[in-house]
Amino acid sequence: MLRTRGYRYELRVNNKERTFLTKCAGISRFAWNWGLAARKQRYQTQTGSAKYTDAMKQHKELNRLKQTNFPWMYEVSKCIPQEALRDLDRAYQNFFSNLHQKKRKQTTRYLGLPKFKKKGKSKDSFRLTGVIRIFPGVRRVQLPRLGKLRLKEKPNLPTSARILSATVSRTADRWYVALTVKEEQPDPEPNNGPLVALDKGFSVFAVLSSGIPIPKPKFLLRQARKQRRLSKAHTRKQEGSNNKRKSALRLARFYRRITNQRHNFLHQTSTYLAKNHSMIITEDLHVKGLMQNKKLSKYWADLSHGTFQRLLTYKAPFYGSTVIEIDRWFPSSKLCSNCLYYRRDLTLADRVFHCPLYGLALDRDQNAAFNIANYYAIYQDLLFSVAESSAETLNACGEAVRPAFQQARVAESGRTAPKTVWTNCL
Numbered sequence: 523m524l525r526t527r528g529y530r531y532e533l534r535v536n537n538k539e540r541t542f543l544t545k546c547a548g549i550s551r552f553a554w555n556w557g558l559a560a561r562k563q564r565y566q567t568q569t570g571s572a573k574y575t576d577a578m579k580q581h582k583e584l585n586r587l588k589q590t591n592f593p594w595m596y597e598v599s600k601c602i603p604q605e606a607l608r609d610l611d612r613a614y615q616n617f618f619s620n621l622h623q624k625k626r627k628q629t630t631r632y633l634g635l636p637k638f639k640k641k642g643k644s645k646d647s648f649r650l651t652g653v654i655r656i657f658p659g660v661r662r663v664q665l666p667r668l669g670k671l672r673l674k675e676k677p678n679l680p681t682s683a684r685i686l687s688a689t690v691s692r693t694a695d696r697w698y699v700a701l702t703v704k705e706e707q708p709d710p711e712p713n714n715g716p717l718v719a720l721d722k723g724f725s726v727f728a729v730l731s732s733g734i735p736i737p738k739p740k741f742l743l744r745q746a747r748k749q750r751r752l753s754k755a756h757t758r759k760q761e762g763s764n765n766k767r768k769s770a771l772r773l774a775r776f777y778r779r780i781t782n783q784r785h786n787f788l789h790q791t792s793t794y795l796a797k798n799h800s801m802i803i804t805e806d807l808h809v810k811g812l813m814q815n816k817k818l819s820k821y822w823a824d825l826s827h828g829t830f831q832r833l834l835t836y837k838a839p840f841y842g843s844t845v846i847e848i849d850r851w852f853p854s855s856k857l858c859s860n861c862l863y864y865r866r867d868l869t870l871a872d873r874v875f876h877c878p879l880y881g882l883a884l885d886r887d888q889n890a891a892f893n894i895a896n897y898y899a900i901y902q903d904l905l906f907s908v909a910e911s912s913a914e915t916l917n918a919c920g921e922a923v924r925p926a927f928q929q930a931r932v933a934e935s936g937r938t939a940p941k942t943v944w945t946n947c948l
């Protein structure tokens with residue numbers, strides 16, 4: 523299996539290199555802004571197909587202007603403006619395809635036009651292509667026009683990996699290089715682990731159907747007072763002063779630390795789940811909708827369920843595991859996992875699920891995790907047959923008989939069902 527993967531390392535830069543990297547990022551930003559302004563102008567003044575342009579044409583145009591208007595652009599690699607214009611082109615393509623999809627009611631997502639990048643506000647980053655080398659066992663990376671830069675760790679790229687590009691970026695006062703590589707991976711062994719269902723929670727991060735809760739980490743909220751202190755101090759500094767610059771850096775470093783902690787947790791948790799389970803069943807959480815609740819949004823944001831799902835989905839095939847996302851309308855919290863009694867009156871405040879029929883009393887999230895596991899155990903044949911051919915669930919009028927199951931997505935098809943099917947407290 524040939525796959526594309528990213529490897530990111532921190533650079534150990536001196537002051538001279540730091541200045542040069544900042545200049546490269548500045549030229550990348552300039553090229554983006556120049557390209558965007560040129561496109562906007564073209565759109566207003568031209569007619570017909572001359573209203574539009576592409577990355578290649580813009581690059582040629584910029585190269586002509588470089589000699590007379592922007593000679594300082596020759597100080598950096600020619601890839602930098604070229605890649606920035608390519609990014610801009612992609613941003614436009616995404617905008618137009620989103621427009622097209624919205625017209626046909628295929629999506630409810632909204633994508634705006636690309637925006638201008640402001641120095642100090644936008645992320646400092648640029649991409650390089652061409653001769654990029656790493657040296658086995660040596661903390662170095664060789665980049666076009668930048669030469670050999672020191673890394674803070676030895677690169678762990680497989681020797682067979684082919685480097686496609688390098689993206690250099692800054693977070694607070696640290697610089698990183700991310701290498702995009704194509705690498706050959708042997709197909710994974712079938713995973714013999716058990717099946718697990720996950721109820722993504724609010725009071726805890728998630729509850730597994732094996733009964734284990736994953737506690738809520740609260741990375742940002744734990745340090746809410748520090749965040750408040752730092753941002754207050756920052757707003758009180760005089761605009762444009764050295765102190766303002768320093769407080770901005772303190773704040774940026776604070777956020778970088780939180781992000782690192784959160785990513786560490788998300789990566790470790792998702793790798794553990796993917797490695798040890800043949801099948802992972804999750805709910806398709808409507809994160810965007812949850813974020814609209816003004817009072818709760820910061821708590822949901824700190825949990826980053828969306829990122830977690832993304833990591834889990836891409837990692838599972840590496841370990842021979844499958845991720846199944848079940849329909850978001852499945853009432854996992856409101857059903858009794860014992861007798862399937864539906865409690866319409868359950869509110870967010872009820873932390874324990876009480877079943878009026880047989881007197882089951884179970885932690886709310888645990889009950890939901892059992893339900894998600896059951897959803898699969900009961901309907902697994904349906905899930906798989908729908909994944910292979912959706913025609914089976916259509917009735918004579920072409921309407922879906924069981925719309926709920928149709929929405930279940932199977933991340934990797936062609937897998938046989940696991941031997942162990944989860945049984946609950948029955």
Ligand SMILES: [Zn+2]
Nearest residue numbers: 858860861877
């Ligand atoms: Zn019951």
